[in-house]
Amino acid sequence: MRISMQKIAVCVSGGGTNLQAIIDAVHSGKIHNTQIAVVISNKADAYALERANNAGIPALCISPKEYENRSAFGEAMVALHKYNIDLVVLAGYLVIVPSEMIAAYPNKIINIHPSLIPAHCGMGYYGLKVHESVLACGNKITGATVHFVDEKADHGPIILQKAVEVKNGDTPEILQRRVMEQAEWNILPEAIDLIGAGKVSVQNGIAVVSR
Numbered sequence: 001m002r003i004s005m006q007k008i009a010v011c012v013s014g015g016g017t018n019l020q021a022i023i024d025a026v027h028s029g030k031i032h033n034t035q036i037a038v039v040i041s042n043k044a045d046a047y048a049l050e051r052a053n054n055a056g057i058p059a060l061c062i063s064p065k066e067y068e069n070r071s072a073f074g075e076a077m078v079a080l081h082k083y084n085i086d087l088v089v090l091a092g093y094l095v096i097v098p099s100e101m102i103a104a105y106p107n108k109i110i111n112i113h114p115s116l117i118p119a120h121c122g123m124g125y126y127g128l129k130v131h132e133s134v135l136a137c138g139n140k141i142t143g144a145t146v147h148f149v150d151e152k153a154d155h156g157p158i159i160l161q162k163a164v165e166v167k168n169g170d171t172p173e174i175l176q177r178r179v180m181e182q183a184e185w186n187i188l189p190e191a192i193d194l195i196g197a198g199k200v201s202v203q204n205g206i207a208v209v210s211r
């Protein structure tokens with residue numbers, strides 16, 4: 001059981017509804033003993049940064065475009081060390097995590113993906129594109145996945161998943177909203193809380209959650 005406060009960094013690129021769910025869960029006590037130490041976006045105009053400012057959380061823009069190459073960007077991101085981060089949370093973060101960061105935080109980076117991995121994931125599957133693919137396949141259920149991040153996109157050990165019904169007449173926008181409301185905004189805070197409580201381990205490449 002962790003004694004010290006779990007300090008997390010949240011990486012964002014867009015509206016930040018998953019970040020807001022984390023902020024709200026920390027305030028409500030759904031996530032125990034955790035502090036959001038910093039929010040980082042690759043987009044200076046990401047509304048998620050405004051959400052962080054409104055919550056009094058340090059918010060930075062670290063854009064790959066500002067660095068001459070990927071390794072320089074990777075070193076900039078590893079500067080997270082100064083915040084003594086225990087866990088990095090990718091919440092709607094659309095940048096491929098540099099290998100320097102993965103090396104610096106082995107099984108300490110998690111991501112929320114809006115489908116039931118391994119379906120509808122990997123390069124090019126993000127945002128509405130995921131839900132367009134689900135509808136094009138005629139799936140009757142979809143959902144969201146929280147997983148550890150490794151070198152490949154949407155590929156690391158699965159921590160939590162939650163299924164969501166696909167309904168007749170769904171558009172990608174309607175389905176995205178349902179997956180956010182019924183799955184993403186629940187399992188991402190839950191995964192952070194479980195990790196903070198030392199209840200998640202990885203054994204032979206499989207994440208094991210002990211509630």
Ligand code: GRF
Pocket residue numbers: 012013014015016017018019048091092093112113114126127128176184
């Ligand atoms: C959502 O589709 C989420 O599933 C994905 O990024 C999109 C935006 O998330 N991870 P947010 O509102 O910026 O958290």
